[in-house]
Amino acid sequence: MSLTDRECLAISQARAMLRESGVWDLEEDLSCLIDRYIERVDKDRAIEEFMLAVQERCNRIPLGHIVGMVEFDEMPLVVGSGVFIPRPHSKVIHKWLETRAVLRPGASVLDLCAGSGAIGLAIARRRPDLKVTCVEFDEIAVQYLKRNIDRLACKGIRVNYLQADIRDEQAFTRFTHQVGLIVANPPYVPQSQELLPEWSDHHPQASVYSGVDGLELIRQIISRANQLLSREGWLVIEHGEEQAQVVRELFEQSQLTNVQTVIDKEASDATGSSVMTIGCRSR
Ligand SMILES: C[S@@+](CC[C@H](N)C(=O)[O-])C[C@H]1O[C@@H](n2cnc3c(N)ncnc32)[C@H](O)[C@@H]1O
Structure with missing residues (x-):
């Protein structure tokens, strides 16, 4: 050819670069x-x-796990077995950020439950003036996260990462009341809910399920947001459509204000709706 x-x-x-790298x-x-x-x-x-x-x-291995790559918000991300495949549903967060969120330059952003880093990296691509940190606890997911951060740094997209469990309060003390925006696409499926085999059999359980009602980690994230958000800082969490009311109540019980749920029909597909709840810390 x-x-x-x-x-x-x-x-x-490429030959020169490979030689140089040893x-x-x-x-x-x-x-x-x-x-x-x-x-x-x-x-x-x-x-x-x-x-x-x-x-x-045909054996229902997720497409991203087969081809090792997924396109998310115009970024090629490396993925594979052991990490959650980012879904177009999460773009609802980026649309909101572009049109509604008021974040001053230099504000800190945390992507909790970062997986391969899709949401945090897309925020950093759209808003290079923000300081984005992706938080993930799983060893394998962190390997993909680090690869994506390094790959996209070559394109000028800058993100930090923190390997930590959201339930571990001590891991986040340096962010106390410093964070302008917390975003999360956490595991939110109730333990007994049946899913397509792509998710039930071929994704890590901890990336999909979260206790009996699916809300275990969402509760932890809301409590972490109380510790970390600055005044007028935002919390944005993706979740299932049928969880909307209870998630709004959890936000309100946690003194978050301007609480609203957004359902984006454009970003929804046959596997589910694109849903997020937003709230703001007023004091
Ligand atoms: C639904 S996946 C979302 C990944 C990524 N945000 C995305 O949209 O592609 C949830 C992620 O949360 C991580 N996770 C679950 N429990 C966690 C915890 N306690 N602390 C930190 N990360 C956690 C999982 O390992 C998984 O990567």
Whole structure:
């Protein structure tokens, strides 16, 4: 297959970068990456790999886990087995941020339950003036989170990460009353609820389920928000549509004001509605 001038230039830049980084099997790695991303020399292998992937999808392995990549808010994110695949539903948070949220430059933002980092990274992409920290407790998810943070730093998207359990008050003391916005897409499915196999069998349980009523972690996040939000700081949590009223009550019991639930039909799909509740700390 003949290569274009642009492809040849990219390959020679790649060769120089790999040499500089100390990769020991430079030509072998480069040829594998060219084969995977620029050309497909062996067409028989391409079809064989395609059919293996289709078979995996028929076994209801999530698409992102098969292809190792998902596009979220115009960012290519690395994902795979062991991490939650970001869903377009979460874009409801970014739409709200663009149109409604008043956040001063330099404000701290926490993405609690960050997984691969989709929500926090998308906030940092849209608002490079904010200081975003992604919080995640799971070892495997943190590996993907770190990779995505490093990859997107090359595009000027800057995010920090903190490996911590939201239930651990001590892990967050440095953020006490310092945070302008907390966002979270937590696990919120009740333990006994039946789901499609993509989620019930092929996602980590801790990324999907949260106690008998699905609200265990949401309660923890609201309590953490009390500790961390600055005056007029915002809390935004995604949850299930049928949980809307009880989540609003939990916000209000926690002295959050301007509480409202937003359902975004555009970002909803056959797997569920895109729903979030928002509240503000007034004192
Ligand atoms: C529904 S996933 C969302 C991931 C990401 N925000 C997204 O939208 O793609 C929930 C994430 O919360 C994490 N998580 C669950 N319990 C947690 C806890 N107690 N502390 C910190 N993270 C937790 C899970 O490991 C999982 O990555």
